[in-house]
Amino acid sequence: MRPRTLEEVVGQDHLLGPGRPLRRLVEGSGEASVILYGPPGTGKTTIASLVSSATEQNFVGLSALNSGVKQVREVIDTARRDLIRGERTVLFIDEVHRFSKTQQDALLAAVENRTVLLVAATTENPSFSVVSPLLSRSLLLQLQPLNDEAVASVLEHALTDERGLGGRVSAQEDALAQLVRLAGGDARRALTYLEAAAEAVPEGGAITIEVVEDNVNRAVVRYDRDGDQHYDVVSAFIKSIRGSDVDAALHYLARMLEAGEDPRFIARRLIIHASEDIGLADPTALQTTVAAAQAVALIGMPEARLTLAQATIHLATAPKSNAVIEAISAAQEDVRAGKIGHVPAHLRDGHYEGAKKLGNAVGYRYPHDDPRGVLAQRYLPEELGEVEYYRPAGHGAEKRIADYLGRLRNIVRGKK
Secondary structure, eight states: OOOSSGGGOOSOHHHHSTTOHHHHHHTTOOOSOEEEEOOTTSSHHHHHHHHHHHOSSEEEEEETTTOOHHHHHHHHHHHHHHHHTTOOEEEEEETGGGSOHHHHHTTHHHHHTTSEEEEEEESSOHHHHSOHHHHHTSEEEEOOOOOHHHHHHHHHHHHHSTTTTTTSSEEOHHHHHHHHHHHTTOHHHHHHHHHHHHTTSOTTOEEOHHHHHHHOOOOOOOOOTTSHHHHHHHHHHHHHHHTTOHHHHHHHHHHHHHTTOOHHHHHHHHHHHIIIIIGGGSTHHHHHHHHHHHHHHHHOTTTHHHHHHHHHHHHHHSOOOOHHHHHHHHHHHHHHTTOOOOOOGGGSOOOSTTTGGGTTTTTOOOGGGSTTSOOOOOOSOGGGTTOOOOOOOOSTHHHHHHHHHHHHHHHHTTOO
């Protein structure tokens, strides 16, 4: 069912419209090398095949899964000889992100000199998976997941086209809708699911939603633990917790769990988040996340999903404060900038012979001697003046801290 013409391609109108670089490439008039970036089943290989059939230039296809520097150089050497005779070569490389830096570097001169017109496809973010020199010599074109309407049109076409099911079976509307949902914007997967469902129906029969549920019972989560989907979903997870959207946080947690993400990784992210975005606004958040990490290590999956969900709900619904990270970041920034100063003499270690002769620990005042448990005394190096790093946000338990911190600082700094 792979499209044979541009007119059969669904979706990607932002790249295939009249005058767009990708359309010019397919029609054989494009001059710029391109990197096609997008999730599986969105048309990257289809576009390459259309370039192959539409162009009068030589077309060579390689897969990074089974090709190396030797094969790349052989193609380039042949392309160089063909170019002398006036014949251009289009080189398609699938899964280019699987090429090593050395393998990608082997393409640079040929792309820059236009010895070959490169069409590279990747499901990974090129910013992380493709070397910068190759990126700068190519147009980066991002393909989007197909929307439900586009996937439905692919399925409807496959039901009637002779290359597909050729009208041998039909499909009820709710069954098609379920197939669309399960496919998750992946046309290739939609066709695979349709084929699996059709095999369970006799000729002349209809695919029902019951048939779909019996033969395709689970949606595939688009998630690569080593790719940009991993980082995107984790980022959305943390930002949803920070934004106090408990439902969104649980959604992204479920996506990670269903995709097989390491639960220990999720637990570590929750521990970090407890201090970074909640801190003392809810001191029990850190306790909950540490306990969750310990529980994950003790019981493992699938039961650990409950622990991770509990910790996620706690953090998402907790009052928020970034005062902890702001405080330590400001302190470290001063240290890096050289605002260090000398430790006041009365705070230095006095537990060795000769310390008092140096003035160490002389004049130190013991806070517990004061009924309040706090007294006026210089703790900061003189060079730092009256700097204040910790500023409570005033949410949750930090509101109580904010109420007395000012008074506490005034006593310590001898202002009252």
